[in-house]
Amino acid sequence: PLINTLEEAGYEAYFVGGSVRDVLLKRRIHDVDIATSAYPEEVKAIFEKTVDIGIEHGTVLVLAEDSQYEITTFRTEDVYVDYRRPSGVTFVRCLEEDLLRRDFTINAFALAEDGQIIDKFDGLTDLENKLIRAVGVADERFNEDALRIMRALRFSASLDFDIEEKTFEAMKVHAPLLEKISIERSFIELDKLLTSDYWRKGLRNFIDSKAYNHLTGLVGKEAQLENVLKNIKSDYFWFTTSEQAWAYLLINLEVENCKDFLKKWNVSNEFTKKVTNIYEAYKIALERVWEVKDLYKYGFDAFMYAEGLLEAEERDIDTSLLPQLTMKLPIKSKSELNINGQVLMNHFNRKGGIWIGQIISEVEELVVNGQLENNQDAILEYVE
Ligand code: ATP
Numbered sequence: 001p002l003i004n005t006l007e008e009a010g011y012e013a014y015f016v017g018g019s020v021r022d023v024l025l026k027r028r029i030h031d032v033d034i035a036t037s038a039y040p041e042e043v044k045a046i047f048e049k050t051v052d053i054g055i056e057h058g059t060v061l062v063l064a065e066d067s068q069y070e071i072t073t074f075r076t077e078d079v080y081v082d083y084r085r086p087s088g089v090t091f092v093r094c095l096e097e098d099l100l101r102r103d104f105t106i107n108a109f110a111l112a113e114d115g116q117i118i119d120k121f122d123g124l125t126d127l128e129n130k131l132i133r134a135v136g137v138a139d140e141r142f143n144e145d146a147l148r149i150m151r152a153l154r155f156s157a158s159l160d161f162d163i164e165e166k167t168f169e170a171m172k173v174h175a176p177l178l179e180k181i182s183i184e185r186s187f188i189e190l191d192k193l194l195t196s197d198y199w200r201k202g203l204r205n206f207i208d209s210k211a212y213n214h215l216t217g218l219v220g221k222e223a224q225l226e227n228v229l230k231n232i233k234s235d236y237f238w239f240t241t242s243e244q245a246w247a248y249l250l251i252n253l254e255v256e257n258c259k260d261f262l263k264k265w266n267v268s269n270e271f272t273k274k275v276t277n278i279y280e281a282y283k284i285a286l287e288r289v290w291e292v293k294d295l296y297k298y299g300f301d302a303f304m305y306a307e308g309l310l311e312a313e314e315r316d317i318d319t320s321l322l323p324q325l326t327m328k329l330p331i332k333s334k335s336e337l338n339i340n341g342q343v344l345m346n347h348f349n350r351k352g353g354i355w356i357g358q359i360i361s362e363v364e365e366l367v368v369n370g371q372l373e374n375n376q377d378a379i380l381e382y383v384e
Pocket residue numbers: 016017018019030031033101102103104107108145147148
């Protein structure tokens with residue numbers, strides 16, 4: 001309806017950005033962005049409830065009945081400074097100019113109210129071929145804004161897309177610019193990469209693009225970073241929390257002091273504390289984990305083990321049961337993993353203080369003794 005309203009007032013308006021890409025990929029969409037030929041003051045005159053959230057960039061938040069939407073005026077960007085931001089923006093009335101400033105072809109679609117897709121850069125072909133390709137001349141685009149290097153890596157991990165050759169070459173050339181931009185922004189992108197479904201692909205590209213060489217503190221540790229990929233052999237392994245991912249990364253990078261390392265990334269004290277706790281527990285777990293045959297190859301198990309150690313410590317629970325902790329539910333997807341984790345956690349809470357590791361070993365014993373079938377449905381039914 002917002003698009004209709006803008007059109008009725010005589011302006012052009014389209015859905016743009018990541019939400020159009022996600023609709024086309026049949027992925028869940030979150031923020032819906034609308035771009036329009038109306039200038040911010042004109043947008044504000046049309047809608048009753050608006051909030052100025054970035055008026056200098058042309059963005060007005062419109063509060064609608066069901067939700068709120070960011071409406072941004074078509075714009076071009078002025079000369080880039082700092083290898084990150086333009087010195088300013090210029091509002092324009094023409095959609096095509098707005099799409100030209102966008103980073104990748106798959107992020108540069110516009111979707112009209114009637115369902116028509118405006119695809120100026122052949123993004124549909126790239127979607128089909130699962131490719132991330134820079135809009136325009138890749139070299140120029142990464143030189144303008146080096147964060148786009150991290151964005152490309154992050155999209156490769158979240159969408160399971162490859163990075164088109166010329167785009168990838170340009171990323172390698174401009175990777176040194178990552179040293180010049182804010183580390184916090186790079187952190188956010190790397191963090192999203194690590195917690196993505198296809199984090200292996202993202203990490204592979206992170207290493208191969210040399211991006212990681214140029215981010216503070218990671219220099220010269222290629223072999224260790226490779227270990228992150230080598231050590232977790234299971235394809236069905238995802239980091240369920242960002243803290244887990246960072247702890248695991250730092251373990252492999254043989255970082256001596258998590259606190260000092262994370263300081264460089266300007267992350268919160270709380271985040272640092274959580275990562276450090278998992279890191280310490282994980283280190284202890286790794287030392288003991290060899291007691292359990294084959295445990296390490298299921299990365300996930302080792303995390304359960306580490307988190308179990310933390311939990312046990314907090315609750316003053318005897319840890320002699322720990323070596324039995326193996327998570328052998330046949331998990332095939334990340335959502336299943338989360339569901340299983342949730343079911344187990346609910347059970348754990350209901351039993352009031354019985355630690356999750358005990359439940360798992362209880363289940364295992366039944367399986368080993370043939371009293372419980374070793375398949376996911378049976379196990380979940382039992383646990384519930
Ligand atoms: P997601 O919402 O899944 O994180 P997204 O593509 O929507 O992905 P946003 O950061 O919300 O990412 O950006 C919205 C849109 O703005 C992008 O799709 C892209 O068209 C444009 N954009 C964002 N950041 C940049 C950038 N650094 N350079 C060029 N265009 C950008």
